[in-house]
Amino acid sequence: xxxxxxxxxxxxxxxxxxxxxxxxxxxxxxxxxxxxxxxxxxxxxxxxxxxxxxxxxxxxxxxxxxxxxxxxxxxxxxxxxxxxxxxxxxxxxxxxxxxxxxxxxxxxxxxxxxxxxxxxxxxxxxxxxxxxxxxxxxxxxxxxxxxxxxxxxxxxxxxxxxxxxxxx
Numbered sequence: 218x219x220x221x222x223x224x225x226x227x228x229x230x231x232x233x234x235x236x237x238x239x240x241x242x243x244x245x246x247x248x249x250x251x252x253x254x255x256x257x258x259x260x261x262x263x264x265x266x267x268x269x270x271x272x273x274x275x276x277x278x279x280x281x282x283x284x285x286x287x288x289x290x291x292x293x294x295x296x297x298x299x300x301x302x303x304x305x306x307x308x309x310x311x312x313x314x315x316x317x318x319x320x321x322x323x324x325x326x327x328x329x330x331x332x333x334x335x336x337x338x339x340x341x342x343x344x345x346x347x348x349x350x351x352x353x354x355x356x357x358x359x360x361x362x363x364x365x366x367x368x369x370x371x372x373x374x375x376x377x378x379x380x381x382x383x384x385x
Contacts, residue, residue, distance in 0.1 A: 268311075275311045285316030288326040288342070295338050302341050310347045324348060334364050344374045349382050357382060 278287050291308050294300040300308070309327075313320030330339040331350040343350055344364075351357040358379055365375035 271311050275315045285318045286322035288323045292339050305342050306345045354382050
């Protein structure tokens with residue numbers, strides 16, 4: 218088992234060998250609109266061998282940290298210029314299905330980022346995660362309405378979440 222001190226090199230390897238050759242396009246800029254769209258489908262998204270490679274890299278990172286919540290590690294890679302926000306979104310959308318807790322611990326981190334809304338990178342990652350932000354529709358509606366006003370660049374995704382989420 219690797220120690221947490223190896224995080225930057227593990228993330229750099231994951232990014233170099235896990236993301237760049239696998240992502241055929243910037244799905245978010247190309248109009249990905251709903252939770253999970255960053256994974257895409259068909260030619261523009263991840264499929265087949267490419268998806269398997271990303272899953273392997275996610276498993277490597279989860280194993281290296283002996284933890285299901287790698288959201289902060291992946292966001293740190295974006296902060297360090299080792300990954301793009303789009304790559305982090307794809308990675309964390311895969312990670313939610315690869316851990317032992319079905320994404321519960323990572324979801325708590327992402328929800329915290331939405332509640333705080335004080336970091337553009339983390340907020341962008343959390344808002345584009347495949348799961349709806351925040352545990353209830355009422356909390357999500359209130360918080361995303363505030364975020365949409367404060368962060369015009371996130372207005373569209375906030376409005377889509379509000380419009381698409383079924384009643385709690």
